[in-house]
Amino acid sequence: MYIALRDQLKHYFYKKPFIWKGLETLQGLQYWWEYQYYYNWKLAPNKSSIREVNVEFSSACNLRCQFCGLDHEKPKTLMSVELLQNLLDTLLNDPHFSKVQVLNLYNGGETLLHPKRLELFELIAEYKKRAQREKKHFPEIWMVTNGMLLREKLSAQLLEMDVLDHLRLSLDGGTPERFEELRVNAKWKVFNQNVKTFCELNNKRQRKVKVSSITIVDDDKPLNTSWMHPEFLELLDLMDHKELRRAHNWAGDIEAGLVKEKNHKMGCGMLMHQMVLLPNGDVTVCCNDLNSKGVVGNLNKQSLLDVCNGEERRKYLYLLLKNRKKELPLCAECETF
Numbered sequence: 001m002y003i004a005l006r007d008q009l010k011h012y013f014y015k016k017p018f019i020w021k022g023l024e025t026l027q028g029l030q031y032w033w034e035y036q037y038y039y040n041w042k043l044a045p046n047k048s049s050i051r052e053v054n055v056e057f058s059s060a061c062n063l064r065c066q067f068c069g070l071d072h073e074k075p076k077t078l079m080s081v082e083l084l085q086n087l088l089d090t091l092l093n094d095p096h097f098s099k100v101q102v103l104n105l106y107n108g109g110e111t112l113l114h115p116k117r118l119e120l121f122e123l124i125a126e127y128k129k130r131a132q133r134e135k136k137h138f139p140e141i142w143m144v145t146n147g148m149l150l151r152e153k154l155s156a157q158l159l160e161m162d163v164l165d166h167l168r169l170s171l172d173g174g175t176p177e178r179f180e181e182l183r184v185n186a187k188w189k190v191f192n193q194n195v196k197t198f199c200e201l202n203n204k205r206q207r208k209v210k211v212s213s214i215t216i217v218d219d220d221k222p223l224n225t226s227w228m229h230p231e232f233l234e235l236l237d238l239m240d241h242k243e244l245r246r247a248h249n250w251a252g253d254i255e256a257g258l259v260k261e262k263n264h265k266m267g268c269g270m271l272m273h274q275m276v277l278l279p280n281g282d283v284t285v286c287c288n289d290l291n292s293k294g295v296v297g298n299l300n301k302q303s304l305l306d307v308c309n310g311e312e313r314r315k316y317l318y319l320l321l322k323n324r325k326k327e328l329p330l331c332a333e334c335e336t337f
């Protein structure tokens, strides 16, 4: 809900720079308040500021998108069942994380590339059911995928498991040609068919999974759908929610003309509200960090709470409060959200 609301506000205010500036000031004030509340004055000692946890099943990806900041040369790692279980136990049982609203199966890499993906999904589904039985809070399960591996059989299996609450698809470019140019190695026909099939199967199950898309639009095109190819419009029509956006710079990892510079502001909502679990147990500060520059702990050696409140993460929180992001290599060139 929080994430959807944030996206809607971003979309609504995108073309209103004056209001956008005002909102950024408000975001800065919110950051200041949350910093004091959770980390300085500690007014809620049994709660954390985290609202979203991202999980990277696989650090490898089958595509090579033009705008992606992922270092495809880095060693490939895969998440183990034990590590995921460790995280799920925490989310189910530790009250500090009872305000986590979304478990996002996404970071660098493609989630569906994990060879034991079904085992991992089944484990998540089991925790979801356990939470319902025990009447405990459990986050919604969101997955972002490039869609190339979401074949009919896998779609049916995922829907049968009842594991996902929300599926987000990367639907970039606005035309099949531009889609394939931007998303190198992707095939429009395969993607198109996979998305349609998932939506058809989902419709037969009362649209239990919300489906949304993120579309990166080139700077020379308007940020609307009026110019898009009919096949794109057909897919966009299937979405419960669609977001059109310009490319961003993945914490400064991308310099190409695809991204525009934005003024920096105080604080960072992503840092305050998000943590990302990588397949080797490392925890990094946000999903903008595709190459482990912002690792602040490791779940194989520490609890999630210790990482959240640890010295390394607090250094990030403090320096961004003081507008000193230039001192953090990860954040220095980030446009922030």
Ligand code: SF4
Binding pocket: 061, 062, 063, 064, 065, 067, 068, 069, 070, 107, 108, 109, 110, 146
């Ligand atoms: S943007 Fe996503 S799908 Fe594209 S190469 Fe990067 S991780 Fe893979």
Ligand code: SF4
Binding pocket: 251, 268, 269, 270, 271, 285, 286, 287, 288, 289, 325, 330, 331, 334, 335, 336, 337
């Ligand atoms: S400033 Fe950018 S890189 Fe740093 S924590 Fe925020 S979103 Fe992540």
